[in-house]
Amino acid sequence: MKSFAQATAALKRKLGPRVDVSEQGRWAASFDSSKISFLPDAVITPSKESEIGVVLALANKHRVPVTPRGRGTTLMGSAAPVQGGWVIDMLKLNKITIDADAGMAHVGAGATNANVARAAEAHGWFYPPDPSSREYCTIGGNIACNAGGMHGGKYGVTRDFVIALRGFLPTGEFVEWGTATKKFSAGYNLRDLWIGSEGMLGVVTGAVLKLVPQPAARWTLLTAFSDETAALGSARKLFRQRVQPAICEFLDRESVLCAERATGKTVFPGQEGRPVILLELAGTRGELEEIKPIVLAWARENSVAHKEATNRDEVEELWAVRRKCSGAMFELGDAKLNEDIVVPMKNYEEFARFIMQLKKKSKLPIPTFGHLADGNLHVNIMYHRVNRVETRAAEKAVQTLMETVVKLGGAISGEHGIGLAKTPFLRIQHSAAQVKAMVAVKKALDPLGILNPGKMFDVVRVWKYEKLKLHLPWDHK
Incomplete structure (x- = not known):
């Protein structure tokens, strides 16, 4: 892999302690959740957004590959510095400010998804996108891959909540796409071009996010089915009745069996290893009272077993099967x-x-x-x-x-x-x-091809690489 020692020395002169060239620091930024390691020349941890512009301008001058990075929870290798060069660690850019009147969150790219959700909740608002790694993954990373989560079916994914973005082009020029208003129709919509571009078209440093009111009530139901075809067909029947669950999670027989062995509990006694659908309704109390009878009638007609949660402990017990299944596989x-x-x-x-x-x-x-x-x-x-x-x-x-x-x-x-x-x-x-x-x-947008190169268009068969044997904090246990 090509060395960029001269450029890195110049970078250290400009940003000093923000530039880490230690073996330990470089190794920690060499992989993401794909667990395939590519050692960078340096890791930069900016404390001010303007420092990112400095990094990118110098990278363009010396043609150094640059990989933006949040926490590294991505499973696809999107944050792995496959061509070496420099990694920009965004975690210190984590400020969160809630505009409670407008229902908007002004957040830094390094803020975690869960912290944004908690800050919104403290003001009576709800931020629905909820990847399974939400306690660790960053808003910048969520924007980079247009993350979704369990609430996506009713509320939408990250793209549906981004009002405005700011950051830097690969050339080091600062840009803002949109502003903190509910309407904006002035020029090309380059905001949405950045969302889902996996850090290849620009480095997101901050965003304005839309919030929605917190649901007043929630209700959880777990259902089991004879087989996977029956389960998925039954879900379609429910949706045809214009029921829009906040969450509708499916687990096939193998997923359920793995979860049951991991927890030591059978989801439905006498119905071991049945595929299940876990439903959560959310809305006003009046809405739930109207929809619950429809869902229960659907469950009685289509499932082989069902049970609803009547308190928080029972909700957590129903959710255990979903949380445990991935790691148990x-x-x-x-x-x-x-x-x-x-x-x-x-x-x-x-x-x-x-x-x-x-x-x-x-x-x-x-x-x-x-x-x-x-x-x-x-x-x-x-x-x-x-x-x-x-x-x-x-x-x-x-x-x-x-x-x-x-x-x-x-x-x-x-x-x-x-x-x-x-x-x-x-x-x-x-x-x-x-x-x-x-x-x-x-x-x-990136004429020299320095920003997150080697991704998306160059074919890589990751299963041929030896993976690191380590357990990351967000790995399912």
Whole structure:
């Protein structure tokens, strides 16, 4: 990998202690949740937004690759400095200010999702996007990959809550896209171009986020079904009745069995390993009183078992199965290809049948869970890395999965982005003309190609890399 020692020395003269060239500091910034390590030359931790402009201007002068980084919770390798160079650590830019009158949050890119939500709640507001790593992941990272979460079906994803952005172009020039107003129609909408661009078109330093009123009441119901096709078909029946749950989480049989073994508890006694749907309604008390009978009638007619929570402890007990399932899957294999695909609602049952066929053909466990309200399902292809037969089967399975999802009218990613891990599949989703247009935008805004290079368009097969053996704080236990 190319060394940028001269440029790094010049950077240290400008920013001094903000530049870390220690082996320990560089190693800590060399990987994200993909756990594939690429050692950078230096890590810069700015305490002022203007320092990012200094870094980028110097990087352009010396053509140094620059990778923006939040906490590193991304699973796709989006924050891994694959070409070395410099990493900008955004965590100190974490200020949060709530405009309680306007229902807006003014936040730094390094603020965590959960802290924004808590700050909003203290003023009676609600920030719905809630990735599973919300206690650790940053707003800048959420914007970079257009993160979603369990509330996405009713409330939307990060893009739906970004009112305005500010930051720096790859050239080091400061820009603001939009302002803290509810309407803005002055020029091209480059704000939305940055959202989901995975730090390749600019470095987000701050944002104005929309907040919504806190729901006055919530109600939780867990339902079990005879099989996956019945579960997904039943969900469609519920949505046809214009019921819009705040959360609608699905777990297939393998996910449930893993969670049951991890917790030592059976979700429904006598119905071990049944696929489940976990519903949460949120709204006014009047709305819930009107919708609850509809949902209970649906559960009685379609499920083989159901139970509702009557207090907070019971809610937590119902949620335990969802929280435990992902980490518990490693009893099925020591490696996982975690894919966050999206399927159109009309094809739910067809997708369920496809996954069953894929399990049989690959001879691999493929536990699947996710957000039924918006069709964003997490398909986990489990295998043992040292077993060459299983490794090849996993590679074939993920290729088949992506091809099938696109044929069904879906998307290869709903909230994780492309990064490194999904680069082999980008051209399944997009035509040559579409990719060419995206590359043209990248070249227009980043003519020297310094910002987060090696991502999205260059094909990388991450399963061929040796992964670091470590447990990150946000890994599911």
